[in-house]
Amino acid sequence: MADLQTLKIVFQPEGRTVYVLPETTIIEAAAQAEIILETPCGGKGHCGKCRVKIASGCPKPTEHDTKVFAADELAAGWRLACQTKLQKNAVIEVPQDVRFFGQKILVDGIARKVDLDPSFRKIAVRVPQATLDDQTCDLDRVRQVLKAALPKPVVGLPFIRTLPFVLGTGDQCTLLLKNDELAAVEKDDTTSVCYGVAVDIGTTSVVGTLMDLTAGTEIATASRMNPQVSRGDDVISRLTHITENAGGLSELHGLIVGCINDIIAELCETAEIAGDDIYEVCTVGNTTMNHIFLNVDPRGIGQSPFAAVVREGVNITAAEMGIRINRAGNVYASPNIAGFVGGDTVGVILATGMMHGSGVRLAIDIGTNGELVLAAQDRVVSCSTAAGPAFEGARIRQGMRAAQGAIDKVIFNDSVEVTTIGNAPARGICGTGLIDSVAEMVRTGIVDYTGRILDPAEFDAPDFLKQRIVSRDGSNGFVLVPADKAYGNRAVSLTQRDVREVQLAKGAIRAGIEILLKEMGLSSGDIDEVYLAGAFGNFIRRSMAKRLGLLPGIASEKIKFVGNAAGTGAKMLLAARKFREEAEIISRNVRYVELGGRPDFQEQFMMSMLFDAE
């Protein structure tokens, strides 16, 4: 009953530490450390791009390594991150040029070129002073010096108001352009200072990334739990809160604005910049999160016919939104697709480039909700399944988010082996641990195809497994970590009900996939690529997801982890305006399939809840 051996992997120069199971690839371990590597070839070992230097704990070179590296490089510890599986504790240096930020935003395996072209740009100028012979007004003199760069700027009163305080001196100043608008004028040459923040507003957590818009580089990230969680765990309970409480909308709106301001403050502190140095905030979020953030009543989403108020992207001044960045700053909230497929999914489609290219591609974004997108032959369909909460720990007796002490990996070999986040004593179980556990229980016959945890007498298995089955209140449970090894001497177990929750969640996602395939006249065998997105999707083990039946039987190499693709989409929207146009096209053209009330979905759902016999 020894706990599974875990490896301590330290990434340099950050010094970021993660704990992983043996045989984990470096690229997966790096992703867990939130370091995403460029892999133009899709992690197949062909392109030789994902070079890292292993300072200690270096495994032997693979066949691919020997093709890519010279002998002295191999001796120095250079390896391909996509091919190298970790066997010992290791210290790994990740060069800057193989990382995913920069001009090229890369989503594990799917590279989309980003030509930096943000909404805001700056031009340093010297505006000639008026004379008695040329009494041209301040604004027209600014226009004259700007003529070459922007012949017909749009001008608003706030800009005009600042002019006399800056122009009077005749010294150099900097014009801030917001698209075709003269947004502000600043003293001196401030062209090197222009930041933006991309925000992924999840139902559960909110992640902000500070980007330097003059270079297209990522500077810092910060995240917070969405404070709206105190008013309901999921979208439906938030909508209920708004329906049942006068002022509920402004309350939730205020909470998310405050949360984003907190994140911005932290980013400023980390990067040692001022809030005034930030000019734009781009957000993605599901349609309800988007509506609440914009202070637009989302109640229509919660009741039939589930229509949103606004689909398209919305711009609003930061000042009006109460977002604490530069007073000339802008907030852009991404477009949505439908009431239950929002801007986060638009972000996933953007980041994966699903609207372009060929082949049949399926994206699965599992956050608090599970959104699915299927693209084939210039058609894209999407749907939403209420699948996420179980995987985020909700409704699971000892479920918890992916935090310190959460069981995140489980393997039944000669014993029940588990790893926990931070290598801490087990306190509960998070989504990946849940999938692992149930998948292993199905594999070893502890759980039958209907999802029932059998009595020890009902099936054939080693004793160390049978001993873990406990009976309570008329149904069985399974002990993952016994009390004496667990935090606070409280055993971590799965109940029959927990298994049922997993069945409901995986059944919903799988049924959604089948319905989308049916809508396109395709079957799972036609799928060329699967993109697994979301903080959770990122850490699922492909084999486990397939064994569970969450994914159809697809070759593992076709399944790609694209990380927080929604967040990547937000960064792309921030970095280049053409992606806002693309987002509008996505928003208008991705067809939403309403699963609710479809008899074929109900039938598929019932079938998908079952587990396949191996």
Next chain:
Amino acid sequence: MADLQTLKIVFQPEGRTVYVLPETTIIEAAAQAEIILETPCGGKGHCGKCRVKIASGCPKPTEHDTKVFAADELAAGWRLACQTKLQKNAVIEVPQDVRFFGQKILVDGIARKVDLDPSFRKIAVRVPQATLDDQTCDLDRVRQVLKAALPKPVVGLPFIRTLPFVLGTGDQCTLLLKNDELAAVEKDDTTSVCYGVAVDIGTTSVVGTLMDLTAGTEIATASRMNPQVSRGDDVISRLTHITENAGGLSELHGLIVGCINDIIAELCETAEIAGDDIYEVCTVGNTTMNHIFLNVDPRGIGQSPFAAVVREGVNITAAEMGIRINRAGNVYASPNIAGFVGGDTVGVILATGMMHGSGVRLAIDIGTNGELVLAAQDRVVSCSTAAGPAFEGARIRQGMRAAQGAIDKVIFNDSVEVTTIGNAPARGICGTGLIDSVAEMVRTGIVDYTGRILDPAEFDAPDFLKQRIVSRDGSNGFVLVPADKAYGNRAVSLTQRDVREVQLAKGAIRAGIEILLKEMGLSSGDIDEVYLAGAFGNFIRRSMAKRLGLLPGIASEKIKFVGNAAGTGAKMLLAARKFREEAEIISRNVRYVELGGRPDFQEQFMMSMLFDAE
């Protein structure tokens, strides 16, 4: 020493009463009662347009009347207002169709056709509700019903926020369009309710006119003294106040916004409408008034090189300006020409149509400042003279504004005959009375060509005049109304210094005219038309202005009173968007001539201060 006989003229159906001298034309008396008549022929009796019906006190028909009216019409009291001179108290009915408001805005003698086309318009629609088969979001459903009227509306967040509260019902609603923007949605059919307010922000007084933008008609007017007067009488003293007091700009800005809100409140009360029924406020004002209203620092205007911050027209939401109209409402402040020729002059040029047509045309707008515009052969030049304050009563010992008890007309016949406003006991003297008095003193030799009030022994005149000359502190004065006939037993007199102030003012205006003519290579004989604008200009007697030398020797029929042409311009800007385009063209193309520092202006000014010998 009998006071001059005055006639009481009542205009119907308003019942508005004015007091005028005998021989005043009906059209002039009507203007005094703020009733402006249409006179497409320029008041020459040709067009027969200005028909009024004189109920009592009807004079004999003129030659023009007999050509225009049938015998029974003449018997019923119909006369042409432009030709008929009043000899008795009279009651006059002015039909609605000869008045200057309505679709056609008419400025005494100069008709400019206004095709109603305001920034805001309304469309009543019924937006289909979403269904499970068509989950189109609220905003896109609005777009669909609007498609024919406006294919690609601009949409802002405030509009989106109101949508769910109105659309939910599925009942009829009204879309408010602001140019190409969807500005608001209102419950029910509110298309009959759409008002605007045109505001003339004078340095001394502020006048607002409520217009029904669905019909193009004027509904009510209201005026207030500009409360900034407490911080300085004229533009220069306001600029000084701002320079010398931190917070001076916001203070003055707050005062004018408050004043306009007061005017709007009064207009609403008079017209029995709500502030929410008003969607736009259009303002004209001189460049300093414009800057202060917009809260833009105007100090540059007050110091060499006298450059403004902004020339063009500015739009800003009413909410941002703190103007209390509909929350979706807009404020449009007209463009300026230069630091000392502002939006009010743009309004005069708009109202007179000076940019169009042929001939040499001169406009003189005398408010607190005196702005001049000269148009000839597709060229237009302008200048500003600090001429107004004297004519508004400032710096004149017993000067006062044109209010109750102000001497407004003076004739020396067999006695010193004066009329006062409201026929009340004389309290002081206003601009027109001042011009009359000085002109009569020059004509009768009391004042010599240098401007000195002579001793009785120095010239030849009837005793009733010589008796009015009084000596005080080493210089002479002239009693207009002796103490026993005046209000509070305080005689109303002109001092030597008062005459000097008139000389400075008329010298400045006249010199400005000569410099503009010189700039164009013209002389006064080339002038085809003179437009006298401004509350004051409207009531000047042409003969007196010429005798004083304020105007060059031009045939009286070439001189036209165009009333508050700046205010008319504001109404035009409110009524039709094409005038905003025209205003921009005016603003960019009218050349400003800076008089300050020009030696030829100084010389001309010295000469123009002298009075011509008759």
